[in-house]
Amino acid sequence: MILDNISDKPKEILLIAVDFPPVSGGISVFIYNFWRHFPSDRIVVLAPFHEEGRSFDIKQNFTIYRTKKERGNSLIGKMLTVFDLFLETKRVIKKERIKEVHCLHLNSTALIGYFLKIFRGIDYYVYVFGAEFGKHRNLNLLQKIILNKAKMLIAISEFTKDVVIKEGIRNKNLIKVYPGVDLERYKPGLDFREIVKRYNVHGKKVIFTVSRLAPNKGFDTAIKVLPEVLRKIPTAVYIIGGTGPCEKELKALTSQMNLKDKVIFTGFIPDEELPLHYNLCDAFLLLTREIKGKGNVEGFGMVFIEANACGKPVIGGRTGGTVDAIVDGKTGFLVDPLNLGEISKKLIELLTNDDLAKTLGEEGRKRAVKDFYWQKISNEFWKLINS
DSSP: OOTTOOOSSOOOEEEEOSSOTTSOSHHHHHHHHHHTTSOTTTEEEEEOOOTTHHHHHTTSSSEEEEOSOOOOSSHHHHHHHHHHHHHHHHHHHHHHTOOEEEESOTTTHHHHHHHHHHHHOOEEEEEEOSHHHHTTSSOOHHHHHHHHHSSEEEESSHHHHHHHHHTTOOOSOEEEOOOOBOTTTSOSOOOOHHHHHHHTOTTOEEEEEESOOOGGGOHHHHHHHHHHHHHHOTTEEEEEEOOOTTHHHHHHHHHHTTOTTTEEEEEOOOGGGHHHHHHHOSEEEEOOOOBTTTBOOOSOOHHHHHHHHTTOOEEEESSTTHHHHOOBTTTEEEEOTTOHHHHHHHHHHHHHOHHHHHHHHHHHHHHHHHHOBHHHHHHHHHHHHTO
8 A cells, every 4th residue: 555545544553564474484474464353444554665565465454554665685775674664654653643553573663663652752562572582692771771661562472571571671561472373274174185296295104394494493403313214104205395595505415315305395385385285294393493692593483383273293393482382292292403313203203103193283273273363362462452
């Protein structure tokens, strides 16, 4: 929606987002699904320019504004993106008569919220995901001030909430809001025969991972445990969905270990096909880990809930917010993400014990329905901020 369009009724609440669809990624998916269930006549979103932004925006039932330029992903580009958002924020506030601002990132848009509070008296909320604290573990003075002055802090997991407290933040309005899942899309019983043909995996035991191919996601470890799994289960195959900086390295590792016929790199998986891939697999695996000095800790792990919602058992690294996403021994297993023996043992257990896999998957589906229904999560939060 172009910036000059203005309704007569004030929108009241503005979200300033660096990550927003059609950009892919966990944070983008989280914030879109969280906000799209709010009353559409009360909210407005400001997001960066995207070449496919207009075609996405016109399909939504709420107002979305975009900055006018694409700045790229370099450090300078990211800084310019935030500056563009700052300039456009002032115009949107004036046109839509905004009363409160929600800031998606501590290290970018939260600074805009802080300035608005100082100079305009507008209250701001800050969403925290965990990765902001992973690299340095020590917030600077400005970051602490921003978090303490916010009207509310929204953490996406118990882990993230605990980290905020350990950083010395004394904001009394610190709450936890778990990401949810679209239960109408992510469900068991979908027809995935086309995907089976595409990858030629009929009659195979399928391990599936989908994520950005980044160092902290543990794809290298998953590949390294595969030979042990194959000794017990020769029909096992490992499907890796996603793209990222480690793709060439992971493909090289696969070749070095003579696993090219056992590891399938799919590249980017479209959103509409993702539930089919979950339904296809026998076990979902993501061995997230924290790399000391580099951060990128997992704040939650929405993919585990998506897989559970499709009735599939999951295995995740016992780090960060993954411990919130998986109920160990009930919806899947938590493992040491660097312990090859423990990982292979749990994988083999799931792939050879159909009853166990079915039970864990069913419990995961029940938990998703009970605790991770987007409409319920959004409604509870909306009531909270309007009480």
